[in-house]
Amino acid sequence: MSRTFLVKEIAAQAGLSQATVDRVLNERPGVRALTRARVTEAIRELEVQSRQRALSGRKFNIDLVMETPVRFSAAVRTALEAELPTLQPAVFRARFHLWEIIPAEALVQALEGIRARGSHGVILKAPDVPEVSAAVDRLATSGIPVVTIVTDLPHARRHAYVGIDNRAAGETAAFLVGSWLKPNRARVLVTLSSNRFRGEEEREQGFRQALRRFHPDLGIVEVSEGYGMDRETVALARRALTEDRLIAGAYSIGGGNNAVLAAFAEAGRHCTVFVAHDLDAENARLLRERRISAVLHHDLNQDMRTACRHIMQAHGALREVPGAAVSPVQVITPFNLPPGLG
Incomplete structure (x- = not known):
């Protein structure tokens, strides 16, 4: 491995003892593969940040x-x-x-x-x-x-x-979804990764309250505890779509957007409007492909x-x-x- 950095620097970055790092660097036996991987990752992190050394x-x-x-x-x-x-x-x-x-x-x-x-x-x-x-x-x-x-x-x-102001983000989502679905009487699938995250809860509250105030004909079907993971999220969305034929749009608070779209496709249903959060690579691709309508980004x-x-x-x-x-x-x-x- 590279000797560019001091053992104590690598140890501090990796959260390991200097003795452990020394064993890894000198390829001595008795070190777990996970520990070796952490040292390698720590060196990579130091290399990325090394442009500040001067x-x-x-x-x-x-x-x-x-x-x-x-x-x-x-x-x-x-x-x-x-x-x-x-x-x-x-x-x-x-x-x-x-x-x-x-x-x-x-x-x-x-x-x-x-x-x-x-x-x-x-x-x-x-x-x-x-x-x-x-x-x-x-x-x-x-x-x-x-x-x-x-x-x-x-x-x-x-x-x-x-x-961001998460409540304002939820209200923004309600404005977009309500405008695009209006005047249909329909329901919106709202997906959260988990109710344990206050930010997601605030987004949902802002969305629900703004929808009730400005678009009372639209209802909400909420699912959570998919943790933004595709396998868990697709199962939750699939069940919601099976149980409610009026779902016509989606507000994805917690991610797993490919999974939500897959559930709509499996059900043979068109998602009229889809609003998501965070402009990562996946959401950028879905926007380019016109599979989601808008992303709320900061x-x-x-x-x-x-x-x-x-x-x-x-x-x-x-x-x-x-x-x-x-x-x-x-x-x-x-x-x-x-x-x-x-």
Whole structure:
């Protein structure tokens, strides 16, 4: 393996002991394949971030922790890695802890590991459950600020929330869906990855209330706990479409959009309007193919930049955070896709 980085640098990035990293680098026996893979990944992360090495300034080691489908965590990771060099003269190093599905107790254990190892800050997307909030409180007590992204933990001692106004996003979705389905009496399939995420719950509430107020003829059929995974989501959507023949559109809050479209196709039903969230590569392709109608998007690069600045502020390196307000909701259609996306 490459000897570009010091053992202690690789160990800090990988969250392993220096002795373990030394065994991996020298190809000694008795090391698990998963540990070797983590060291390899840590070196790759350091290489991506090495363009900052020439900068002189205060150094911050941060942790990105997310429970989310890989298509979204990949987009967030790309945005964060792109923004780190722009924060000069400060030098940021990021460690990544990404899962599609993780039990709350395992997530808490990961946060406890970060607290024990030390960090300048945590950028967190996690369910709003008491045990996670308590772990965030312990991080704050230890002097490690937590910035929540996309979905908030308002009852925890997090330093800041970064992302869109989720209720306003749901209301925007209701405006689009209601306008496109009007004047039909129909129902809308609303899919959430899980009710444990406050951000998704706020989107659903905004959507439901705006639809009731402005389009009372339209009803809602809600499904959840598919975790944005295709196999689980297609089963939930298939069941809903079988049980309700009036479903004519979809508002996908939690992802799994290919699965929802597959369920409509299996049922021989046309999805008149489909509004989704987040302009990742999959949704960009679906927009180009005109299989979904619109995507509610926010600038992940701006969010990552703002999150890092909040961490700097928490440590006294910034007096205030420029652009700290919630990100504006952007409505992306097949006709205004950003160039080069996906």
